[in-house]
Amino acid sequence: MDVELFKDGKRLDGRDVEDLRKPLKLEVGVLQKANGSAYMEWGKNKILAGVFGPKEAIPKHLANPERGVIRCIYTMSTFAGLEDHGRMGPNRRSIEISKVMREALENVVMLEKFPSTIIEVYVIVLQSEGGTRVSSLTAAAAALMDAGIPMKEPIAAVAAGKAGGKVILDLNKDEDNYGEADVPMAFTKSGDIVLFQMDGKLSKEELETAIDYGWKGTEKLFELQRKAFEEEYSEPLDKKLRMVE
């Protein structure tokens, strides 16, 4: 289907090719009972992430005597999209996303410090507008940091892609649906690619541009994560002490 995705050189929501969607908000410490949590609004996406652990790995067969394991579960609310009512529970898409998110987080969480334990990362997409896996991972990483779980370095994620013949950063739903390619990716702060997926049609040059845009976008997200912590923890600590079981 041919859908115009550019008007007068701008994207339909008024952005240039390298702009992130707005609002772009991240808050940590939003849940009372989770050891760490984050709430993110990114475009029309609304994401809630909660982290528990490290705690005893149950069921026991999950436990690894050499290192901790991560359980990561990405879910989407049944009313997240503009489409019909969604179904509760995991589906093939959410299972795949949970897997690639976990594999990204395993790069930075210092699991070797926590043998035989499990760290649980739960994410729910309350409202979706394209790019939910990357916003979920950005929020999940913030929630892990909020839980005080040692990480080698921060990670953040963003999607780039191609729509209306141009390589663009941070696709919205229409650009994803009617565009030519989608490239979700996550970087560590030192520039390692820890999540990378792509579908669509891209030349090598376009792919390179997409990765460059992705890195620039991710740098802005690192700043967003840093600010979220500054806001949460700039107050005297005793006000912010939360019960840890």
Next chain:
Amino acid sequence: MSKYSVISNVRKEFISSFLKKKERVDGRAFDEMRSADIQVNPVPHAEGSAIASLGKTQVLAGIKLDIVEPFPDEPTKGVLISNAELLPLASKYFEPGPPNEVSIEFARVVDRAVRHSEALDMEKLFVEDEKVIGVFMDLYVVDYDGNLFDAAVLAASAALKNCRLPKIEDGKFVRTESSGNLPIEEKNLPVSCTFSKIDGSILLDPGMDEEMASDAMMTLGFTDGHVVSMQKRGTGSFKKSEVLNMVDIAFSKHDGLKKVLEVSS
């Protein structure tokens, strides 16, 4: 298949010791694939089928066509649905049971390569109002010796290329009568290249041990000059330069892989 498999430290160090000498345990160059072969139509009851082998890995792809209702948001387009099963008879590391995250990812990555290659023109699968052709592409791993993904994409492409289209009468299939082949754009049929990263070395078409020893993997689905799908798998990371290098290696394998597909009919 890290979910199932462990590799002994001894074996891993053995692989690493070869990599330090710029060699692989089976003598291949870093960018060398095992020999690939395709057998077409091993299951004639399916509208399309093919077994692809890559070294000792074998994957069977079967295609059944059905007349189905289109998705509401794309009422004039056909439907492609892919599933995969890692048969327990294929490896001691595969266990019976419902699809798990490994087989789901496998099916979805192969599906994306096929879907985004646009080898299948979904618009041509329209039958009549509320009726379109559904392409059910199912993958069975029958022998696992590493790199299921590339074998599966070969099998899927060969099965699609040789898929017959039953005659349609009153909006129903008459399976005993054929009306030619499923409409396929042959030049768009995808192929794929999977890479393993072990100790910083990037290896094309990892064997089973290499796969188990790898820090991270990347699968690229592509057509001539275009990447159509990519998936990083496993813990571990890649640098941008490594990703672009893998694209170059993959593109250089395009003609050879397409030749394997061409002779399969």
